[in-house]
Amino acid sequence: MRNYYGLLMAGLAGLLLSQSVKAQLGNVDSSARYLKTHAPVDTAYVRAMDPVIIDMIYKKSEYARADSMSKQMIDLATRLRDWNGVIRGYRSKTILNLMSANYEQSIANSKKALEIADQHNMPPVIIGGLLSNMAAGYDRMGNAPMVFQTALRAIQLQEKHDFRPRSPVVYRLIGGALVKMGKKEQALPYYQKAGVLFRELGDPRGIAIFENQLGELYNTLNQPQQAMPHLRESLKLAEQLKFDMLQFDVFDGMATSLRLLNKPDEGLEYARRSLAIAEKQQNKLAVCHVYGTIASLYQTQKDYVQAETYLKKAMTLAEDNDYKDDRKKLTQQMADLYGVQNKYQLAYTFQLEKNRQVDSAIAIRTNAELQRMVAQYETEKKEARIKLLQRETQLLQQAKRLDQEEARQVRWQRNAGLIGGLLLLLLGGAVSAWLLNRSKVQRLEESQRLRQRIAHDLHDEVGSTLSSISLLSGHTDKLLSENRPETAQRMVQKIYVDARQILESIDEIIWTINPGNDSLQRIVMRLQEYAQPLMESKQIAFTFSVDPSLEQLPVSMEVRRNLYLIGKEAINNLIKYSEATLATMRFERRGDQFAVLLEDNGRGFDTNQLSSRTGQQSMQQRAIAMGGTLTVQSTPGQGTRLELTAATL
Numbered sequence: 001m002r003n004y005y006g007l008l009m010a011g012l013a014g015l016l017l018s019q020s021v022k023a024q025l026g027n028v029d030s031s032a033r034y035l036k037t038h039a040p041v042d043t044a045y046v047r048a049m050d051p052v053i054i055d056m057i058y059k060k061s062e063y064a065r066a067d068s069m070s071k072q073m074i075d076l077a078t079r080l081r082d083w084n085g086v087i088r089g090y091r092s093k094t095i096l097n098l099m100s101a102n103y104e105q106s107i108a109n110s111k112k113a114l115e116i117a118d119q120h121n122m123p124p125v126i127i128g129g130l131l132s133n134m135a136a137g138y139d140r141m142g143n144a145p146m147v148f149q150t151a152l153r154a155i156q157l158q159e160k161h162d163f164r165p166r167s168p169v170v171y172r173l174i175g176g177a178l179v180k181m182g183k184k185e186q187a188l189p190y191y192q193k194a195g196v197l198f199r200e201l202g203d204p205r206g207i208a209i210f211e212n213q214l215g216e217l218y219n220t221l222n223q224p225q226q227a228m229p230h231l232r233e234s235l236k237l238a239e240q241l242k243f244d245m246l247q248f249d250v251f252d253g254m255a256t257s258l259r260l261l262n263k264p265d266e267g268l269e270y271a272r273r274s275l276a277i278a279e280k281q282q283n284k285l286a287v288c289h290v291y292g293t294i295a296s297l298y299q300t301q302k303d304y305v306q307a308e309t310y311l312k313k314a315m316t317l318a319e320d321n322d323y324k325d326d327r328k329k330l331t332q333q334m335a336d337l338y339g340v341q342n343k344y345q346l347a348y349t350f351q352l353e354k355n356r357q358v359d360s361a362i363a364i365r366t367n368a369e370l371q372r373m374v375a376q377y378e379t380e381k382k383e384a385r386i387k388l389l390q391r392e393t394q395l396l397q398q399a400k401r402l403d404q405e406e407a408r409q410v411r412w413q414r415n416a417g418l419i420g421g422l423l424l425l426l427l428g429g430a431v432s433a434w435l436l437n438r439s440k441v442q443r444l445e446e447s448q449r450l451r452q453r454i455a456h457d458l459h460d461e462v463g464s465t466l467s468s469i470s471l472l473s474g475h476t477d478k479l480l481s482e483n484r485p486e487t488a489q490r491m492v493q494k495i496y497v498d499a500r501q502i503l504e505s506i507d508e509i510i511w512t513i514n515p516g517n518d519s520l521q522r523i524v525m526r527l528q529e530y531a532q533p534l535m536e537s538k539q540i541a542f543t544f545s546v547d548p549s550l551e552q553l554p555v556s557m558e559v560r561r562n563l564y565l566i567g568k569e570a571i572n573n574l575i576k577y578s579e580a581t582l583a584t585m586r587f588e589r590r591g592d593q594f595a596v597l598l599e600d601n602g603r604g605f606d607t608n609q610l611s612s613r614t615g616q617q618s619m620q621q622r623a624i625a626m627g628g629t630l631t632v633q634s635t636p637g638q639g640t641r642l643e644l645t646a647a648t649l
Contacts, residue, residue, distance in 0.1 A: 168197030578602025
């Protein structure tokens with residue numbers, strides 16, 4: 001189920017930049033009168049524009065007018081150097097981008113606002129709201145790891161600075177990210193925390209949206225009976241508030257719940273009410289989605305003709321309007337529909353198309369990152385050439401000054417001075433040529449090493465998996481021709497799992513070579529994000545601490561790569577084999593070195609009996625490669641202590 005009004009949840013966080021949603025919407029009339037009677041010449045005009053734009057989005061659904069006024073607000077606030085007004089303008093554009101499914105642009109607008117906030121030292125509460133908006137964009141893109149990372153930063157900010165009121169949105173976003181990462185049960189505490197905060201705010205709009213999203217979560221957990229009470233409560237509030245698009249969401253959710261309860265006839269009634277609202281609002285994206293819901297209800301009724309009809313309508317809308325996410329979901333839905341009808345060739349065709357769309361999305365992300373890296377490398381080369389030319393010019397100027405000074409000396413010294421100046425000039429040219437050539441060689445060597453590293457990692461991490469996918473695809477075709485659909489379905493599932501592994505591997509490779517991550521702070525954040533959900537899945541009480549003096553210390557790409565892989569391997573070993581209930585990970589500074597300690601109270605093992613299963617030899621080799629030392633202390637029944645020590649550069 002697509003939660004359309006949930007897209008505005010980020011906006012609720014953003015509105016906390018200055019005041020509550022209720023206050024924003026409460027002064028709309030006076031603000032509108034101010035705009036009519038005053039010229040756009042001061043910051044008061046900018047402040048009056050904000051609640052009017054919010055009213056257009058939340059109550060009137062006048063998205064085109066809201067977008068136009070947001071642009072005017074940004075332009076005026078920029079001229080007046082009203083940076084708070086500029087940020088609020090970008091916040092409104094972010095919400096509108098989310099509602100029009102332009103998720104990349106929503107993230108771009110959030111980043112612009114964050115840059116302005118950082119440049120002008122805006123309060124942490126503003127930065128927290130912008131991070132929430134960005135996390136919402138990643139949420140709609142389906143990038144669960146980035147949602148988790150960005151929303152976690154927002155939570156850390158609001159807990160560190162004790163925001164009042166606290167934003168419930170970030171907890172809801174982390175809950176949603178955990179659902180998408182397959183950790184549905186772990187998502188419930190975050191949703192419950194969000195519910196408590198929404199009620200503390202006392203905002204009926206926020207409560208109505210949250211109740212709907214909680215119903216959606218229970219549907220995702222295949223618990224429709226628990227979902228229905230939350231959906232009914234949301235519908236009651238939505239009707240009181242006259243939130244048409246929220247009512248659309250709730251009706252759609254009820255239709256899904258009734259399908260899961262095997263009551264498709266009742267579900268169709270709610271789906272048609274949802275469709276009526278979408279058509280009234282002329283919201284093609286919503287119409288496309290509800291067509292898919294109706295198709296699934298007809299499929300439950302085994303009315304495959306009607307199901308196919310509505311799926312084709314939805315596919316046409318998704319393709320005509322380039323709704324990428326809906327296209328992927330509908331393609332999978334079409335494959336499933338043909339599968340239950342035993343039309344295996346058609347089902348196989350649509351399944352391959354779904355896999356192609358996933359592969360295409362991976363390729364786009366990878367190519368964009370590689371292009372950015374190449375551009376950065378070319379920029380660095382140009383900067384190096386400029387520095388060398390400047391150095392050469394300085395040497396020539398020094399030689400000229402020496403010549404002029406020698407010319408003022410007596411005649412018998414002049415010839416010696418001229419010869420000396422000439423020699424210095426020749427020497428300067430030789431030194432400059434040597435420096436230029438040496439810099440070029442170093443750049444070429446660095447480029448070659450980087451290319452070899454990328455090629456090696458792609459071969460190790462991706463090559464074998466791609467070969468496996470190729471073999472499985474060919475075997476799946478053979479199984480379908482032999483009328484063995486169950487085995488073919490397992491093969492298709494294996495292809496999907498392998499494709500996900502490739503995506504994760506490429507993401508790690510890109511993160512490792514990205515120069516923007518050359519600090520311990522980035523590694524610490526990534527290891528924490530990796531470890532936290534794994535520890536929670538095993539009910540391990542996990543403590544994570546970092547010496548503040550380490551956070552901004554730079555590390556080389558090689559150190560960063562090996563440190564991350566050692567940490568990841570050690571965390572995996574702890575999760576798989578330790579049977580621990582307590583675990584601690586600490587980053588400490590020791591002079592010009594840093595140390596990483598990972599301890600647990602698990603069953604331990606005999607360190608004299610090395611096991612390839614735990615990858616100890618690999619970790620030792622990586623520690624040596626980064627110029628560090630790795631010690632492992634463990635005794636059966638008394639836990640394990642791993643300590644890695646290395647220099648930052």
